[in-house]
Amino acid sequence: MTDISRHSPSLWSRLLRDGLAHELFRSHIAVLSALVVLCLFIVAIGAPVLAPYNAFDPGSANVADARLPPGAHGLFGDYYSLGTDPQGRDLLSAMMYGLRTSLAVGFGSVALAALVGVTLGLFSGYFGGITDALIMRIADIQLSLPPILVALLIDGVTLTLLGRSQHDLLAIPTVILAISTSLWVQFARTVRAQVQVEKGKEYILAAKITGVGTRRMLTSHILPNVMAPVLVIATVNLAVAILVESTLSFLGVGVPPTQPSLGTLVRIGNEFLFSGDWWMSILPGGLLITVALSINLLGDWLRDRLNPTMRTL
Amino acid sequence: MAFLLSRLVHALIVLLVTGFISFVIIRYVGDPVNNMVGQAATLAEREDMRRALGLDDPAVLQFARFLGDVLSGNLGVSYRYGEPVAKLLLERAPASLELSLCAMLLAAGLGIPLGVWTAINRGSALTRILLTLSVIGVALPTFLVGIILILIFSVQLGWLPAFGRGEVTDLGGWTTGLLTIGGLKALILPSLTLGLFQMTLIMRLVRAEVSEVLRSSFIKFAIARGVPRRKVYYRHALGNALLPVMTIVALQFGNLFAFSIIVETVFQWPGLGLLIIQAIQFADVPVLSAYLVLISGVFALLNLTVDILSPIIDPRLRVASHRGRVA
Numbered sequence: 001m002t003d004i005s006r007h008s009p010s011l012w013s014r015l016l017r018d019g020l021a022h023e024l025f026r027s028h029i030a031v032l033s034a035l036v037v038l039c040l041f042i043v044a045i046g047a048p049v050l051a052p053y054n055a056f057d058p059g060s061a062n063v064a065d066a067r068l069p070p071g072a073h074g075l076f077g078d079y080y081s082l083g084t085d086p087q088g089r090d091l092l093s094a095m096m097y098g099l100r101t102s103l104a105v106g107f108g109s110v111a112l113a114a115l116v117g118v119t120l121g122l123f124s125g126y127f128g129g130i131t132d133a134l135i136m137r138i139a140d141i142q143l144s145l146p147p148i149l150v151a152l153l154i155d156g157v158t159l160t161l162l163g164r165s166q167h168d169l170l171a172i173p174t175v176i177l178a179i180s181t182s183l184w185v186q187f188a189r190t191v192r193a194q195v196q197v198e199k200g201k202e203y204i205l206a207a208k209i210t211g212v213g214t215r216r217m218l219t220s221h222i223l224p225n226v227m228a229p230v231l232v233i234a235t236v237n238l239a240v241a242i243l244v245e246s247t248l249s250f251l252g253v254g255v256p257p258t259q260p261s262l263g264t265l266v267r268i269g270n271e272f273l274f275s276g277d278w279w280m281s282i283l284p285g286g287l288l289i290t291v292a293l294s295i296n297l298l299g300d301w302l303r304d305r306l307n308p309t310m311r312t313l
Numbered sequence: 314m315a316f317l318l319s320r321l322v323h324a325l326i327v328l329l330v331t332g333f334i335s336f337v338i339i340r341y342v343g344d345p346v347n348n349m350v351g352q353a354a355t356l357a358e359r360e361d362m363r364r365a366l367g368l369d370d371p372a373v374l375q376f377a378r379f380l381g382d383v384l385s386g387n388l389g390v391s392y393r394y395g396e397p398v399a400k401l402l403l404e405r406a407p408a409s410l411e412l413s414l415c416a417m418l419l420a421a422g423l424g425i426p427l428g429v430w431t432a433i434n435r436g437s438a439l440t441r442i443l444l445t446l447s448v449i450g451v452a453l454p455t456f457l458v459g460i461i462l463i464l465i466f467s468v469q470l471g472w473l474p475a476f477g478r479g480e481v482t483d484l485g486g487w488t489t490g491l492l493t494i495g496g497l498k499a500l501i502l503p504s505l506t507l508g509l510f511q512m513t514l515i516m517r518l519v520r521a522e523v524s525e526v527l528r529s530s531f532i533k534f535a536i537a538r539g540v541p542r543r544k545v546y547y548r549h550a551l552g553n554a555l556l557p558v559m560t561i562v563a564l565q566f567g568n569l570f571a572f573s574i575i576v577e578t579v580f581q582w583p584g585l586g587l588l589i590i591q592a593i594q595f596a597d598v599p600v601l602s603a604y605l606v607l608i609s610g611v612f613a614l615l616n617l618t619v620d621i622l623s624p625i626i627d628p629r630l631r632v633a634s635h636r637g638r639v640a
Binding site: 137140141148153156157159239243250251252263270274278281282289292293297300 | 578608
C-alpha cells in the first residue's frame, strides 16, 4: 500500500512517467473495458440528442404500442429496435436516459463519498489523538454494516420523514446522500493510513521547519501524495454505487419513476416477467451488468497497475 | 480477557447508538399520537394521550423507557398491521432464517472446495473459467440473478415455483418449508440467488488464503516428507487458511440479512426482508425502528462471536494478544 507514493511526487507525474497510457494498450481487457466505459459515457451524456425518442415526453409515448417486442413497428409506423415498455415508450430511449440517471447518481455518490472520506481521513491521520479515535470508531461501526443496508435504511427513513410527494422531488439527492454515507469509510481509512506514512517523512518535516501552515500542509503537501489509492477506490466504488442505486430503485425506494434509472426499468419490466415479456427487464439489466462489469475490470486493472503488492490477490 | 472486555464494551456502544437512532426515528418521525387517535379527537384528548404515553417527559427518561421496552420485547405496534411488532418479527423470522441458512450452506459447501481446487490447479483452464465467472458474479446485481433464474426455471422451463414458500408445516410457532417437497422446491431458486454472490466471495477468499499458505515452507516440507497430497492440501493448507475464511463467512451471514431484502422482494418470500421493505414503502415507523434494533443486535453478536472464536481456532492469536498486553 505504502510504496506507491514513496517514489513519486504526485499521481499524475507517476502516471506519465510509468507510461500508464502505454500499459493500458498492452492489456486487452483493460482497453476493451475502457472503450465500453467511454461509449457508455458518451451515450449517457448525449442521450437527449442520440435517443430516437424522448423517453420523458408523455407525447411520444403511445399506450397502443405498449409492450411490443424488440424490432416491432408501432401503430403509427414508429420503429422500436428494442421494443417498448408498459407505457408504450421506446425501450432503447428509456435505457439511454436510464443510463444517464444511473451514472449521474453513481458519480454524485462517489464524489461526495470521496470528498467526505478524504477530508476525514486527512484530519484523522494528520492530527491523530481524539479526532482520529472518534472518526475511526464511527468508521468501524459503519463498516460492520453492508452498504446496501445503510443506504436502504437512510433512504427509507428519509422517505418516511419527507412524505411521498416531497420525496419524489428530493429523491435523487437523497439517494446520493444515502449511498455516499455507506461508501465514505473506505476512502477515510485508506487516506488515513497513507497520511500516517507520509507524515513521518522528511519533506513534511522540512516543510514544517520552513513554517508551512497546517492548511497548506494538508492541501498542497500531503493530499497530492495520498491520491493514487483514492483513484482506485473511486473507480471500484463507482460500480458499487451504480449497483446500490439500481438495487434501491428496483426495491422501489430509489429514484422516482418519473426519472427512471436502469434499476427502475428492471423493476417495471419485472412486473411483466410472467407474461413472457422478457425484454423489458433483461435488456436494461444486461446494460446494467455491462456498466458494472466494465467499470469493475477497469478498476481492477488500475489497482494492479498502481499497487503491485495487491496483484497476488 | 481485557481484549474480550473491550470488544464487549465496543459492541454495547454500537447497540446503544443504534438504539438511540431507532428511538429518535420512532419518537420524532411523525407524531405517535396522531397515529393512534382518530381524526375526531379533540386537542384535550390528544394532550391526555400524550401524557398517558409519557411523551411529555424529558427525552432522557423517554430513551431509558424505550431501552427498557426493547429489552422486555415490547417493540411497539405496527401502523400497517395493527399488531405488535415483536409478534410480526417472530412470525417472519423462520422464513428468513431457513433461506439464509440454505444459502450459506450452499455458498460454503461449494465455495470452499472450489477455492482450494483453484488454488492447487493454478494454471488449469477450469480455474481460469471459474475466476472469470466469479468476476462477472461480483458485477451481477442480486435482483438480476433472481430475475434471470425465474425467467429460465419458472417461466421457460416451468420446473420450479417463482414466488412464495410453497407448502409449509407448522411446528408449534416455527413454520418450516423443509419437510415438504413443495417447500423444498420453493427454496431452491431463492437460496441459489442469495448464495451465489457469497459463494464467489468465499471461493476467491479461500483461493487467496490457500495460495498464500501453499507458499510457506512447512507445506514444502510436508510434501518433501511424502505426506499424501490430499492431506497436505485439505488438512494443512486449508486448516491454516480457515480462520480468515471463517471470519468472513460469519460476517457474511450478517450481510445475508441485507441481501435477503432483495431476494425476498424478487421471490415474494414472506420473511423479514419483505416485511421491512413494505414497512419502508408504507412508512411503518415502529417496524422500521424495531428492524434497526434487531439488525444491530445481530451484527454486534456476530462480530463478538468472531472475536471470541478467533483465538480458539488459531492458537497463534492467543500469543499475539498476550504479547500485546505486555507491551
